[in-house]
Amino acid sequence: MTNSAGDLSGNFDAAVIGGGVMGCATALHLARGGMRVALVERGGLCTEASGRNAGTLTPMFPAPFLVPYAQRGMEMWKTAPQWLGRGIGYQARGGLELAFTEAEVAGLESEMGERVRAGAPIRIMDIEEARRIEPSVSAKARRAAFCPIDGFIESNAGGRAFRSALLGDGVTVLDQTEVLSIERRAGAFALATGAGNLGAGRVVLAAGAWIPKMAAWLGLDLPITVRIHQMVVSERLAPLLRVVVRIFGRGSFKQAVNGSMLLGTVLHWISAADREADEIDRVALIRRMAWAVRNGCEAIPGLAGARVLRTWTGLEAYAPDNLPVIGPLPGMDDAFVIGCQRSGFTCGPFMGRLLADLILGRQPELPIAHPVFDPGRLLAMRPDANSTTARALS
Numbered sequence: 001m002t003n004s005a006g007d008l009s010g011n012f013d014a015a016v017i018g019g020g021v022m023g024c025a026t027a028l029h030l031a032r033g034g035m036r037v038a039l040v041e042r043g044g045l046c047t048e049a050s051g052r053n054a055g056t057l058t059p060m061f062p063a064p065f066l067v068p069y070a071q072r073g074m075e076m077w078k079t080a081p082q083w084l085g086r087g088i089g090y091q092a093r094g095g096l097e098l099a100f101t102e103a104e105v106a107g108l109e110s111e112m113g114e115r116v117r118a119g120a121p122i123r124i125m126d127i128e129e130a131r132r133i134e135p136s137v138s139a140k141a142r143r144a145a146f147c148p149i150d151g152f153i154e155s156n157a158g159g160r161a162f163r164s165a166l167l168g169d170g171v172t173v174l175d176q177t178e179v180l181s182i183e184r185r186a187g188a189f190a191l192a193t194g195a196g197n198l199g200a201g202r203v204v205l206a207a208g209a210w211i212p213k214m215a216a217w218l219g220l221d222l223p224i225t226v227r228i229h230q231m232v233v234s235e236r237l238a239p240l241l242r243v244v245v246r247i248f249g250r251g252s253f254k255q256a257v258n259g260s261m262l263l264g265t266v267l268h269w270i271s272a273a274d275r276e277a278d279e280i281d282r283v284a285l286i287r288r289m290a291w292a293v294r295n296g297c298e299a300i301p302g303l304a305g306a307r308v309l310r311t312w313t314g315l316e317a318y319a320p321d322n323l324p325v326i327g328p329l330p331g332m333d334d335a336f337v338i339g340c341q342r343s344g345f346t347c348g349p350f351m352g353r354l355l356a357d358l359i360l361g362r363q364p365e366l367p368i369a370h371p372v373f374d375p376g377r378l379l380a381m382r383p384d385a386n387s388t389t390a391r392a393l394s
């Protein structure tokens with residue numbers, strides 16, 4: 001349903017394209033900073049990656065530099081009733097990451113060590129101690145890392161919460177409205193949408209896996225690649241698992257409040273988000289589902305025999321260096337991008353607030369005009385789905 005679409009031709013201070021967590025958070029904070037904002041989303045708010053994700057909140061997964069950003073994002077989800085007007089099922093549970101093989105032990109110790117040095121409250125422990133925290137995990141694991149602040153959230157409820165907050169703060173929410181092109185005209189941007197044209201002094205590209213297509217409208221070829229993630233959901237089970245469990249490099253497992261077990265894993269890379277239907281490998285989908293279930297049973301033996309009810313996929317964008325892309329587009333001071341954030345749901349509300357601060361000329365709580373985020377760095381890179389980074393992620 002399109003909302004508040006009355007004055008489509010009116011000029012906005014900023015048009016945010018893409019109503020996932022990144023776009024919603026940016027639009028909300030721009031409006032709270034006094035800007036007249038349009039948020040344009042071709043479907044419903046938070047229905048792509050931001051509504052299909054596993055909802056895990058953890059500082060164990062983002063790059064070490066991003067640990068303080070992830071912790072701020074987690075705090076925002078925890079306090080959502082205060083800034084978003086309502087909570088979306090936040091559960092503080094703690095998280096255990098398990099390592100079974102020698103390679104997994106080495107990877108776990110090295111990666112978690114880096115995050116501890118970056119300030120994450122993670123403890124590496126033997127499996128006996130881990131089983132005192134979560135008796136359901138397998139005694140066959142060799143090593144574990146525990147983060148007491150981990151939790152999860154019902155990400156599929158985020159769209160409704162953002163919608164009422166955005167409307168309450170005066171954002172013109174144009175959902176079910178696809179942006180078809182962006183043109184620069186006389187110092188502003190003209191957006192052609194499925195529901196008419198609109199003008200804005202600034203644009204923010206927050207279109208997740210579809211960012212490259214939009215950047216191309218502004219003459220930029222950004223080497224962003226797209227990966228399919230997969231979720232598998234079991235029937236409702238009796239209480240089995242309290243904490244969020246992961247196996248290093250393999251996937252995550254959590255028991256939702258309704259008893260279903262949620263298994264998250266990754267599928268494969270595709271060349272572009274618009275090619276998902278052509279390039280999704282259905283055999284790999286089934287194999288990966290079986291792999292996720294086997295991993296689940298290895299980590300949590302009590303899962304054996306549980307029936308799988310359904311599986312779905314979602315798309316995530318990645319920069320070649322696996323770091324976020326947030327800030328002004330190269331050569332422009334009025335066009336911005338926000339995306340490619342690993343653990344983007346964890347960090348999303350905070351990153352949107354930081355980008356809004358940058359656009360509003362305010363002092364951000366943590367650095368955002370930083371080389372780590374700079375979209376300009378991408379111009380010197382090429383996508384390489386066979387790179388070490390890509391392989392390490394799969």
Ligand SMILES: Cc1cc2nc3c(=O)[nH]c(=O)nc-3n(C[C@H](O)[C@H](O)[C@H](O)COP(=O)(O)OP(=O)(O)OC[C@H]3O[C@@H](n4cnc5c(N)ncnc54)[C@H](O)[C@@H]3O)c2cc1C
Pocket residue numbers: 017018019020021022023040041042043044045046047048049050051052053054055056057177178179180206207208209210229230231264313314315316338339340341342343344345346347348
């Ligand atoms: C299956 C899965 C599991 C995940 N698990 C976790 C997790 O447990 N924890 C975590 O922190 N992160 C997780 N992530 C990552 C996280 O979900 C993403 O990083 C984050 O949601 C990205 O948000 P976004 O706003 O950048 O993109 P999206 O949520 O994809 O939003 C982009 C929006 O742009 C819109 N759009 C595209 N083209 C147009 C157009 N032409 N006009 C208008 N709108 C357009 C799309 O419809 C979409 O709604 C997971 C991701 C997936 C896919």
